Amino acid sequence: MDGISKFRSPIADPVVLEMARERGMEEVPLFADGRRNMPAQAWRAAFKRWAELAPERDGPVDPERTAASDPAEMTRLIKDKARELGADDVGICELTPVMINEGYSFPHKYVISLLLEEKYQAVLGGALAVEMETIDVYVRCAEVSTELGKYIRSLGYPAMADHNGTMELQAIPAMVAGGLGEMGKNGSMLHRRFGASFRPGFVLTDLPLVPDEPDLFGVQDYCMNCRLCENNCPPAAIAGSDDYVTTDGYKRWLIDIPKCYEASRLRDEYCHLCVDVCPYVHKGNGDPEKRSLYKQFMGKRRKAGWRTPQWFLEDEDGILNGGGRSEPLPALRSEVRSQK
């Protein structure tokens, strides 16, 4: 099956490269190697890990196919295995051309989407802290999807991992069709327990599976009356409630990409605000700790001004991080693991 979706590389997107050039910048500041040490080192470590995992993304299929082939039984087995490997949620759907980027082609029937949660407390520590958490979760997504692919091949079925180190699939259509959540106004999929605070990995396979039903829990209606991401976005890049397109009866609010890039690429600080201010981080899961963190965070944002960028918390005394971030951020968990 050939892909039909346009792909926007987060690093080499012609729009951001042109914006940087127009401003006389030699590099896109967020990806410049010489910027603040921690993220540059962490991104280098992430790229190294993705390169290490690349050869294991696909591989030989065990010629002795497992005797079990009941799709319901296989689905249970695969979801249990994915959770055992570290996924926080798993969804399955049939692969369609819109889930594949232009220029790529896959013969597989299904796509398994794996979600790994970002720690909400970690992401509230400011631009540097959230970037470190994001990089770390992306690396773990790659590790879990690679291991799940190997496991499926050991059962005698083809399987190929896709993750942030490869980026050949479109995440949102696969996750939504796999019953993991609904599209929100902030341009992310909202999961009923994590909101938008997660990262995904994928496995393509022909293993007989039972696809999930879409999980509709009212996000699209709620977003019509909630303006939190819209009002907190520093460059006002998020559309108003009525400013959406409809595809097959489904609303999609489009982000003004050049405006978003002003804040999220052409500065050397990460921007994650439209994820952090979304109430679905606690709304659907009833987690009192997350709700309390959310309230404290939003109280600080109210005081600082809604469109204040992410980094304003970083050097403060920090009610959210036990007295501010005077300690260096920890190494990536994947780095710690590889040093053992």
Ligand code: SF4
């Ligand atoms: S990443 Fe930041 S700048 Fe971009 S849409 Fe979200 S809040 Fe706005």
Ligand code: SF4
């Ligand atoms: S912050 Fe509000 S409007 Fe934005 S995605 Fe979340 S629920 Fe929807």
